[in-house]
Amino acid sequence: MCQIIRTQIAKVSFFLLLVSTSSVLAEPPKVDELDVRLDEVLRRKTDVLVTSSAGIFWSNLEEKKWQKRTLPAQMPIGGKFGVVPTDSEQILYYSPRWHKLTEGQRAGIYGSTDAGQTWQLLSEGGEYGPVAMLENGSLFAVTNAEQINRQPSIAVSRDLGKTWRDISGNLSGRVHGLFPDPDHPGLICVETHCIRGYVEQADDENYEWKSTISWHWHPERREKVSFGRPYSTSSSNNPLYIFCATLRNYFDYDFIYGASTPAIDLSTGAERFTFRTGEVLAVPITIRFLQDLRNDKMPIVEKLIDHPANLAAWGLRWEFQGERSYKSPGIVAAMSRIRDEDSAARSKGLPGFREEKQNALIAGLKGDRAWKTVEFSAMAPYRRMLEIGKLGDFAKPGEYRVQLDYQSTYLADRKDGPWIGSFSSPVFTVVIEP
Template identity: 25%
Template sequence: MTRQSPSRRVLPPLWILILPFVLAVGRAAAAAAAGPESEPITSVAVGSRTVFAVTRSGFHQGSLESRTWATATVPASMARGGAVVGDPDGDLYGWTVPGVVLESVSPGMHVGASARTAADGAAEFACHRRRGVDGPWERVSNEPIDQLLVVGTHLFAIARAVPDGANTQRVLRSADGGRSWADLTPREGFGLMLLGMRPDPDHPGQVCLLGNGIRNYILQSPDGSRRWDTERELAWHRNRMAKDPFAEPGADSGVPVVTATLGTYFRHGFGNSPKAPVLGLEVGGARSFPAGGTAVVVVRLLHRGVAGSGAALSVVDLMGGTAMWGLNRVTPSGKAEMFGPPGDAAGAALRESRDWTADPLPSGGEWKRTLDLSALAPFTEKGRHRVQVTYSSGRVADPKRNEWAVRLASPVVEIEVR
């Protein structure tokens, strides 16, 4: 009888045992390497020496001198997500953004409801103010604020209804830094969903609102009371020949943008916005000319070449048609008025069709051209003029069809005829 040796247990190779551990460590290291540096900035405010930013991981304070970031200490009621805005005095306002939870009404069906307490999944409603660079945060309001805006010496807020957070929005104004609020909401309500607010270009010191009810509307309160005038957004823009105050760079507006992160913020000059246009328009060269002489300015169309923006291909595609240049005169009230109606001599002096297919704008490059202002009546006489150059490009040559792929406007500059 042959004696068999006991069966041996076959062990897997060592690498199979340690592989899950190695992968877990690698994932943790990758996450740590990415860290908050790669998180998009959702809100930012720039002061005289510091910049304050909000990301998914919390609040961060950066130094404009050293261009570095540090985690900021904020009150507990702000720690679960919020936003920040600055005022001309260098003070900061930080507030908790109201959250949303889902309430179950039947199996497989949920409806949205405003979160009102920490138990509902939202941080406590609160608005805080910090004076100066290193001052402490002071709680000034418990209002459930969705948006906050500083206009002159006043704070304006779009806030949710209290106490139950129903679908009624309020517009509030504070003259004492958020301690007390005047309600500017019409007694019958707005009848629209409020999407945003901006400084009112027609009424200094007031705000205008963007509301939606099938279409977009702009609401204005000329005297800062509960009375609001409503006008369709498109009509508002056409009646003023001025930029829509709610127009923002983005794919829909034909201006590609890149979103700031803590790692890219200081490299690309985002300022008080977490987004920056990939395309830019600048007016350079001489800005002072003798009366009766030639007045020629240099205009540069820039592509900032921000890595990872994915805009280089878009720019090449967008430049496959024609280009139109224009000039706006900016009035003392801030309105932008076009020089002459389309088709007259003034318009023709600033209009050009160009085939960009053979001359695409490279990533990180620029394209220069000159604009001769001598043929325009205002520049034949002595004086100072605040102007803005505009540029539109697209595949459609007929401007009446309004199908331009890119619309840009330069910063306002002053042209002197001496």
């Protein structure tokens, strides 16, 4: 378990070299490789590949048994996966700039189309990343990765890395992502950062980049209710706990597409619940601390603030018949409402009242002695029944996809012990029968 607390194209040689691995039987990982922290995860429809300092490993999602891939001697380990189209057989892998090569290793972009059993060195170079391939086969790559105070360099290849064309143009800032352009099929969008985040977009293959602040790019995105597992903390002395994936624990926890997950874990007692119209809609929830007690001698014990009846710390996301809705935690909604009313009053020249009303709201809630501080750990989770019918609209019969949110930022005080922040559950299903 790891904790996180507070946090010109390069001159390269382009060629295609087939570097097939030797024909050997698939071998399972060694015992000392099982607990090595994973660096990257590439989860596909039926299988998953992962990288670590021990190598590259593959598993079928049904069997959940790891096989270690035999790599060419010149292929560096500890690299990253590139972006590829959904359901594509193509795998892209590149070694990061800071990776130290051993004798005979060759940095660059490698490709595989047989789930990592054989690899091709598509293009040699020591400063690749990020890397992405589109549906039309165009391969894009930053060629001076992790540049600081230099213009970023990006190139595109139409022949899988044999030859490249510089499309850097007027780009600036540090590049941290590439993704398919949703407005111009066949083109790429670039995520950059320079004081704040930007999305760089072009109208055609001349790539005359137009820069938009990330927050303003496709603003309708902010109006969509998204499912995910947001996790945050806002107190300087409050740890943001992260639980890291290994080969041993990957299939036991909700890592899905990443190599880590929030260590404060919220889950429900099942993936599917069925109720009849008119019944009380309550589901069992469990909050536990994810920790590998085989490696850590003492369990970490944390605290949360909660109330048996007042659900001000709880919110809900739900989807019904293709439409998603969201009800934010009551305390968050109330504080936002006071803020908006205060802003409207000030715009009319009236005196502000935000701080006074917000303090009164918090004092009123904390005056309820039913609020309690509960403890949880890997050994002793916190459990309760949560009446989701008070949080979302389940009036119509049918199937709902649901996700819970918890938010204690305004209610808890770290000096009194509770952890302050927010986290969410995995998505589960609620069925309402007539």
